[in-house]
Amino acid sequence: MLTLDAVSKSYKVGTFGGKELPAVQNVSFEVAPGEVVSLIGESGSGKTTVGKMILRLIGISGGQINLDGNDISAIKGHDLKAYYRKVQGVFQDPFSSFNPMFKADHVLGMMRDEYFAGISAADWTSKVEASLQSVSLNPGQVLNKYPHQLSGGQLQRLLIARALLLDIEILVADEIISMLDASTRIDVVNLLGDLKARGLGILFITHDLSLGNYISERTVILRQGRIVEMGATPGVFGRPLHPYTRMLIDSVPQIHQKWGQIEAGLDATTVWAPAATEPCLYHAAQPGSATTAAPAGLTGSGLVEVEDGHFVGCVQPNADGTCGGRPA
Amino acid sequence: MSLQVTDLRVYYRTLAGDVQALDGVTFGVADGEIMGLAGESGCGKSTLGNSLIRFDPRMRYIEGHVELDGLDLPIRDTNAMNDFRFSAVSVIPQYAMSALNPTRKIGKMIGELLATKDIDYQKVRPEIERRLDMVGLARDVLTRYPIELSGGMKQRMVMVLSTLLNPSLLIADEITSALDVSTQKAVAQTLVSFRDHEFVNSMMVITHDMSILYQIADSITVMYAGKLAEKAPTSVIINSPRHPYSQMLIASLPEVGVRYADKHLTGIPGNPPSLLNPPGGCRFRARCPLAFEKCLEEPPFIELAPGHSVACWKAV
Ligand SMILES: Nc1ncnc2c1ncn2[C@@H]1O[C@H](COP(=O)(O)OP(=O)(O)OP(=O)(O)O)[C@@H](O)[C@H]1O
Ligand SMILES: Nc1ncnc2c1ncn2[C@@H]1O[C@H](COP(=O)(O)OP(=O)(O)O)[C@@H](O)[C@H]1O
Ligand code: SF4
Ligand SMILES: [Mg+2]
Ligand SMILES: [Mg+2]
Numbered sequence: 001m002l003t004l005d006a007v008s009k010s011y012k013v014g015t016f017g018g019k020e021l022p023a024v025q026n027v028s029f030e031v032a033p034g035e036v037v038s039l040i041g042e043s044g045s046g047k048t049t050v051g052k053m054i055l056r057l058i059g060i061s062g063g064q065i066n067l068d069g070n071d072i073s074a075i076k077g078h079d080l081k082a083y084y085r086k087v088q089g090v091f092q093d094p095f096s097s098f099n100p101m102f103k104a105d106h107v108l109g110m111m112r113d114e115y116f117a118g119i120s121a122a123d124w125t126s127k128v129e130a131s132l133q134s135v136s137l138n139p140g141q142v143l144n145k146y147p148h149q150l151s152g153g154q155l156q157r158l159l160i161a162r163a164l165l166l167d168i169e170i171l172v173a174d175e176i177i178s179m180l181d182a183s184t185r186i187d188v189v190n191l192l193g194d195l196k197a198r199g200l201g202i203l204f205i206t207h208d209l210s211l212g213n214y215i216s217e218r219t220v221i222l223r224q225g226r227i228v229e230m231g232a233t234p235g236v237f238g239r240p241l242h243p244y245t246r247m248l249i250d251s252v253p254q255i256h257q258k259w260g261q262i263e264a265g266l267d268a269t270t271v272w273a274p275a276a277t278e279p280c281l282y283h284a285a286q287p288g289s290a291t292t293a294a295p296a297g298l299t300g301s302g303l304v305e306v307e308d309g310h311f312v313g314c315v316q317p318n319a320d321g322t323c324g325g326r327p328a
Numbered sequence: 329m330s331l332q333v334t335d336l337r338v339y340y341r342t343l344a345g346d347v348q349a350l351d352g353v354t355f356g357v358a359d360g361e362i363m364g365l366a367g368e369s370g371c372g373k374s375t376l377g378n379s380l381i382r383f384d385p386r387m388r389y390i391e392g393h394v395e396l397d398g399l400d401l402p403i404r405d406t407n408a409m410n411d412f413r414f415s416a417v418s419v420i421p422q423y424a425m426s427a428l429n430p431t432r433k434i435g436k437m438i439g440e441l442l443a444t445k446d447i448d449y450q451k452v453r454p455e456i457e458r459r460l461d462m463v464g465l466a467r468d469v470l471t472r473y474p475i476e477l478s479g480g481m482k483q484r485m486v487m488v489l490s491t492l493l494n495p496s497l498l499i500a501d502e503i504t505s506a507l508d509v510s511t512q513k514a515v516a517q518t519l520v521s522f523r524d525h526e527f528v529n530s531m532m533v534i535t536h537d538m539s540i541l542y543q544i545a546d547s548i549t550v551m552y553a554g555k556l557a558e559k560a561p562t563s564v565i566i567n568s569p570r571h572p573y574s575q576m577l578i579a580s581l582p583e584v585g586v587r588y589a590d591k592h593l594t595g596i597p598g599n600p601p602s603l604l605n606p607p608g609g610c611r612f613r614a615r616c617p618l619a620f621e622k623c624l625e626e627p628p629f630i631e632l633a634p635g636h637s638v639a640c641w642k643a644v
Binding site: 013040041042043044045092136138141149151154175178179180181182183184185186187189190193207208209210211213214215233234237247248251252253254255256258259272 | 342367368369370476478479480481502505506507508509510511512513516517536537538539540542543566576577578580581582584585586587588592593594595596599602
């Protein structure tokens, strides 16, 4: 079980790192074995930052991340390596993960050196073939090729295969299907379905809401570094509580339904903001206290439980995270 | 006709032999048309887009002819193409976002790019800023490093940059694929308004995402294994596609609300053939549920109705 408890991250920006950019604030959620949790949010909302913190690629500015009850926020050396045997990630951009000077399967060889020092050649070969098979790659098509000779989709599947070489508990999958075509996407997402049936917990960071809805048990919606809504996937998609969630669902391109008049103007690209008249469910549920007081079981998440396991945050939080919304 | 491509054949040289990535394609793009180009990864979409702008050293021109606004486009001559690239035909390459040099501030990078075209950055800066405003980017992105921008911001930055000189043809290669839904919608709508504002005359929008093309494209062309399978107005491709591959591609899109627990969706079984020694006849044959003897011969790309062409023996 992977648990994020009030996790925050600030990046230092500006010429001498003088300014702090709060990329993730007060994020709390869990990924249990055998479940897929979708993490959804617009560009820059902090999804990758969450994934990188879990994978310890960047430090944590506040809060705590636990795996099976052990705080992994600051582990190093041997402990960190043991952690990586259980938690692996695949990221959105397949190209930056490959060194153009090496053959693409070099990424697999690196895993062998790192984690399978004593393995026999025959065992290694069958391990590699099994993991390639499980991501529908034909070994003959991808082994011994340079990255530029493979398509983005092939490279991405190779990276998933790399993670599957280890007997992992948690997979952080950051936009792994965004470079894949629609028909291949289904196969990879079904593969995530197989993996969860085998007990793997998966954090599925995606912008494909239809497929997030298809595969995940729970959904977490992130906006500007904060969770605005989370809960069981059918509830979040079927009865969205936050206007931002509703806007995202309305943006999904559908095949027999147009977005509505595409305006000649470009104002569609401006940042989404709630209507001034939008009622705040958080405010409504916390009458008289315009603060981030935490519901039981969540440390200062700024969320309120509106129905069983279905949480919503303030519609218009102030800069300090306190509720700035109006009652329903 | 803005763009006319005739019998274009472009292969990649490899030690193992030629990869027949683009094997004889013929089509036109009308003035003001947004042409969507769809198909599985590896089917040659990027090769087609890239061959209209810059031959990669590994690319080998075999035959074919390209005309833009009535002028011959000297695609096989990289130097001669300098006169057209960026000004007449511009591309937003696949993975453009990750290709931005991380150690250069965006403004500086734009300045250097413009200098290669003898354009003074300070002179065009007001126009750049006007267009940044239009796509909803703060002007201070010019003083920031690419690493500080999120994917959607970088993508819109690249869009502004590549259309700065109002090219006739813009090729956008998978530019919405890595974006979240709301940004994707914004970027897709921005493409449409670039056309409506006449920043570009016509466009080739490459994506595997048929549902995005359904939203913004006037026509959709489906490619399979280096050849065109079907081209038709958008509503025709979506509602009554004639090529079995187009039909299966559309059927593989998830219906809204379907859940893994209730029903498993399936992709298209099998894989596309290797383009190193592709099989003769119809290249879709091995995966086609309708294949019959005739399919051992290559089906011609035939116009069934005005603007609707198909390469399939069952469709003619
Ligand atoms: N290394 C960094 N230095 C400074 N700021 C950063 C850095 N990495 C990310 N940011 C900023 O942190 C915020 C969150 O970025 P993050 O990459 O986590 O977003 P995301 O939700 O994954 O977006 P996308 O959907 O585009 O991948 C953004 O404002 C981004 O500009
Ligand atoms: N530089 C290259 N060398 C050899 N083969 C290549 C090269 N680039 C692409 N290919 C091959 O050409 C075919 C078409 O690739 P591409 O145009 O990138 O497809 P798409 O854009 O449709 O995904 C694929 O089989 C791919 O593996
Ligand atoms: S030509 Fe034959 S194999 Fe090819 S798509 Fe048509 S029916 Fe199928
Ligand atoms: Mg990201
Ligand atoms: Mg491509």
